[in-house]
Amino acid sequence: MRSFASGLAAIALLAVSACQEPALAAESVVEAPAAKRIAKEGKGLKTAIFAGGCFWGVEAVFSHTKGVTSAVSGYHGGTARQADYKLVSSGVTDHVEVVKVTYDPSVIRYDELLRIFFSVIADPTLKDRQGPDRGAHYNAELVPMSAEQLAVAKAYLAQMKASGKWSRPIVTDIVRAQAFYPAETYHQDFAAKNPRHPYILRWDAPKVAALKRLYPSQYRAEFRRN
Template sequence: MPFRPAQFVSVIALPLAALALSFAAPHGEPAAAAPLPAPPAEALRPSGRQVAVLAGGCFWGMEGLFEHVRGVISVTSGYAGGPRDKANYAAVSSETTGHAEAVRIVYDPARISYGQLLQIFFAAAHDPTQVNGQYPDRGPSYRSAIFPQSPAQRQLAAAYIVELGKARAFARPIATRIENGAFYPAESWHQDFMRRNPDNSYIQRWDKPRVAQLKAKFPQFYVS
């Protein structure tokens, strides 16, 4: 895990396509091979605020992306899939704790569904075909993973991964894992990283190009 000092420490984001969509990843990364199908319909949409926990590489960009999605109330960067006593940046950076850098998304299901959040996750937030890494970051803490918060979320996530595979939505196999594990918030200097440091070189190189492309292609789903 690369060292990212606090002094180089910023947010923008993404939209959601109600219709099928594809995402051309920046800087030569593989794009979706075909438009992504819509997610499966939820048998019963829950009421009240709901939580989704997703991991897809560095949590700076994931947090920044989902903070600009319609219906998202809050996003917190943190660690999921490992023990509480090792849920800190120094330990997770050793790549021995079992954690993944993840985000906890609180959302309004009356405005956006869990399936639509997954569509964003697969189509825009990261490259789900990369194994144990995203772009320049390598190691299992950067893996692609979904941490369902209910049996219904687990069922929907599993069904959508199968559907994406059948549709051959990506040129390579999907590496995303469905996992168990609690979420623990990261240190304060990680929170709102993109928003506080928009000129950070890492953000400029790896995160802003994806946000800008999505904002241009789907402005009706983007919120500032």
């Protein structure tokens, strides 16, 4: 995701010209396997954090997922003072763009969120980049918020590596939960507010379409606004 200050013209140019080989790899949809290790999280809403490149697309997909009650774009790690979009997107901070997802495990389990994440949001074979975006702040990471989520995430990554579905090594990280800082207001619900934005049309609308195609029973047409 390019700096907001660079303007729509630069993003429009990016949307047309960024179809290099690594970007194409990130766009390919690979239907991830159903998890063998089923999450057992009990009753009540749960929270998990996902980093999958630009948070606009991560938020868009999870906001269309049944059982998700909230998807908030933000920054994970780093310091509160530097949790600012211009700084983070410049790559000078220790933050990663993430989405904090609150969900009802009686409707959708954590392992099912992982499957959706790796099927249509993030390419697990890419390090420090997703789609057209480059830098450590765009790395794909799982941030479990409980011991159960951690166990499920470890088991699922191991299952993915053994599945043979990806032609390159799985490099997605599991990282320890640190501070989460909500992103600026204009980033929240960005896809819903800006459906004709060149970046959304080029990179994120196809992810939502893939969610609907691959997991129709878990797709929600209505965008869950924060």
